[in-house]
Amino acid sequence: xxxxxxxxxxxxxxxxxxxxxxxxxxxxxxxxxxxxxxxxxxxxxxxxxxxxxxxxxxxxxxxxxxxxxxxxxxxxxxxxxxxxxxxxxxxxxxxxxxxxxxxxxxxxxxxxxxxxxxxxxxxxxxxxxxxxxxxxxxxxxxxxxxxxxxxxxxxxxxxxxxxxxxxxxxxxxxxxxxxxxxxxxxxxxxxxxxxxxxxxxxxxxxxxxxxxxxxxxxxxxxxxxxxxxxxxxxxxxxxxxxxxxxxxxxxxxxxxxxxxxxxxxxxxxxxxxxxxxxxxxxxxxxxxxxxxxxxxxxxxxxxxxxxxx
Numbered sequence: 001x002x003x004x005x006x007x008x009x010x011x012x013x014x015x016x017x018x019x020x021x022x023x024x025x026x027x028x029x030x031x032x033x034x035x036x037x038x039x040x041x042x043x044x045x046x047x048x049x050x051x052x053x054x055x056x057x058x059x060x061x062x063x064x065x066x067x068x069x070x071x072x073x074x075x076x077x078x079x080x081x082x083x084x085x086x087x088x089x090x091x092x093x094x095x096x097x098x099x100x101x102x103x104x105x106x107x108x109x110x111x112x113x114x115x116x117x118x119x120x121x122x123x124x125x126x127x128x129x130x131x132x133x134x135x136x137x138x139x140x141x142x143x144x145x146x147x148x149x150x151x152x153x154x155x156x157x158x159x160x161x162x163x164x165x166x167x168x169x170x171x172x173x174x175x176x177x178x179x180x181x182x183x184x185x186x187x188x189x190x191x192x193x194x195x196x197x198x199x200x201x202x203x204x205x206x207x208x209x210x211x212x213x214x215x216x217x218x219x220x221x222x223x224x225x226x227x228x229x230x231x232x233x234x235x236x237x238x239x240x241x242x243x244x245x246x247x248x249x250x251x252x253x254x255x256x257x258x259x260x261x262x263x264x265x266x267x268x269x270x271x272x273x274x275x276x277x278x279x280x281x282x283x284x285x286x287x288x289x290x291x292x293x294x295x296x297x298x299x300x301x302x303x304x305x306x307x308x309x
Contacts, residue, residue: 001030003026003029003030003036004030004036004037006036006037006038007026007029007030007036007038009038010025010029010038010251011025011026011029013246013249013250014204017163017204018163018166019166020165020166020167021163021166021167021168021204023166024100024135024136024166024167024168025135025168025204025205025251027100027135028040028042028079028080028100028135028136028168028205029079029251031078031079031080031099031100032076032077032078032079032099033076033077033078033302034077034078034079034279034302034305034306035079037305037306038278039273039278039279039305039306040079040080040251040253040278040279040280041076041078041079041279041280041281041282041298041301041302041305042078042079042080042081042082042102042253042279042280042281042282043069043072043073043076043078043080043081043082043281043282043283043286043287044082044083044102044104044138044281044282044283045066045069045081045082045083045087045283045287046082046083046084046087046104046107046283047283047284048087049084049107049108049109049123050107050108050109050110051110052109052110056284056288057287057288059259059288059289060287060288060289060290060291062291063287063288066083066086066087066090066091067090067091067094067095068287068291069081069083069087069091069287070091070094070095070098070099071095072286072287072291072294072295073099074095074098074099075295076286076294076295076298076299076302077298077302078099078298079100079279080099080100080101080102080135080136081099081100081101081102082101082102082103082104082138082170082281083101083102083103083104084103084104084107084123084124085103085104085105085123085124085128088101088103088132088134089132092132092133096133097133100134100135100136101132101133101134101135102134102135102136102137102138102170103124103128103129103132103134103136103137103138104123104124104137104138104139104140105122105123105124105125105126105128105129105137105138105139105158106120106121106122106123106124106139106140106154107120107121107123107140108120108121108140117145117146117147117177118142118144118145118146118147118176118177118178119142119145119147119150119151120140120142120151122154122158124137126158126161126162126165126167129162129167130165130167134167135167135168136162136167136168136169136170136204136205137158137159137162137167137168137169137170138169138170138171138172138207139154139155139158139159139169139170139171139172140171140172140173140174141155141171141172141173141174141197141198141201142174142175142176142177143173143174143175143176143177143190143193143194143197144175144176144177144178144179144180144184144185144190145176145177145178145179146177146178147177148177152197152201155169155171155201156201156202159201159202159203160202163202168204168205169202169203169204169205170203170204170205170206170207171198171201171203171205171206171207172207172255173194173195173197173198173203173206173207173208174194174208174209175187175190175191175193175194180216181216183212183214183216184214184216185209186209186210186211186212186214187211187212187214187215187216187217188211188212188213188214188215188224188231188237188240189215189216189217189220189221189224190211190216190217191208191209191210191211191237191240191241192211192240192241192243192244193220193244194208195208195241195242195244195245195252196244196245198245198250199244199245199246199250203250204250204251205250205251205252205253206245206250206251206252206253207252207253207254207255207281208241208252208254208255209254209255209257210234210237210238210254210255210257210268210271210272211231211237211241212237213231213232213237215231233271234267234268234271234275235270235271235272235274235275236275237271237275238254238271238272238274238275238276238277239275239276241275241277242275242276242277248276251278252277252278253277253278253279253280253281254268254272254277254279254280254281255280255281255282256268256280256281256282256283256284256285256286257284257285258284258285259284259285259288259289260285262297262300265282265285265297265301266300266301266304266309268280269301269304269305270304273304273305273307279305280301282298282301285297286298
């Protein structure tokens with residue numbers, strides 16, 4: 001497998017990383033129907049941990065089976081599949097080497113009291129990722145939480161260990177916590193800040209949510225208005241996030257969020273593409289649909305990222 005010039009250019013941005021880390025980034029970037037384009041679609045299935053099994057899988061009961069998700073990602077021609085320890089273990093042998101995998105190494109759940117700190121427990125290790133043949137670890141941080149500094153320290157240590165052992169790190173950077181109201185969680189300035197934090201922590205791939213044109217921090221609002229940073233359209237907001245990810249020197253993928261209409265999913269992908277983003281990490285909008293519908297949707301998204309739809 002020869003890396004395309006586009007992929008080689010992306011890898012050249014990771015100047016401090018070892019051949020092992022770059023090889024695993026290359027595997028993800030070159031895999032599937034978007035392989036070699038610099039664009040990515042990843043299937044994440046950590047929702048059972050986060051939201052519970054019925055909320056996650058009852059809309060499409062075959063999705064209770066971990067093998068279902070491996071096969072969906074492979075048949076759709078995606079770049080990678082991400083999940084917590086148990087999900088990866090349940091198909092690691094059957095699907096070994098067939099698709100790059102990302103081990104989600106921390107998680108939260110909906111049973112935690114609402115008054116608790118916004119935090120996640122570490123539920124897997126770098127050695128687990130190596131044992132299971134993963135290309136990367138995945139880790140969530142919550143900028144805005146009282147627990148955020150502890151989370152930054154945890155991912156810093158795990159990222160260092162992963163890089164030393166040749167694994168890439170994917171950081172879910174989700175603004176959430178006591179410092180933010182609901183509107184602030186998806187505000188344009190906060191989303192860009194979250195991407196910057198993940199990049200500064202050494203993330204190889206950054207996962208953030210698509211934002212709104214709301215500005216949350218007064219000091220940031222002043223700068224956005226004085227300098228004329230455009231954020232009215234979704235594509236402009238994606239571009240702002242990419243600027244915050246070292247002017248596009250880091251791979252940034254955008255969360256699909258809760259299940260919604262197909263046209264909204266496609267519009268989001270076009271905005272990500274037009275704003276210079278690297279792609280989507282899309283879970284519930286695919287695996288909560290019947291398999292044939294999910295494959296059709298993923299096929300259309302691939303065509304969008306190729307500039308054909």
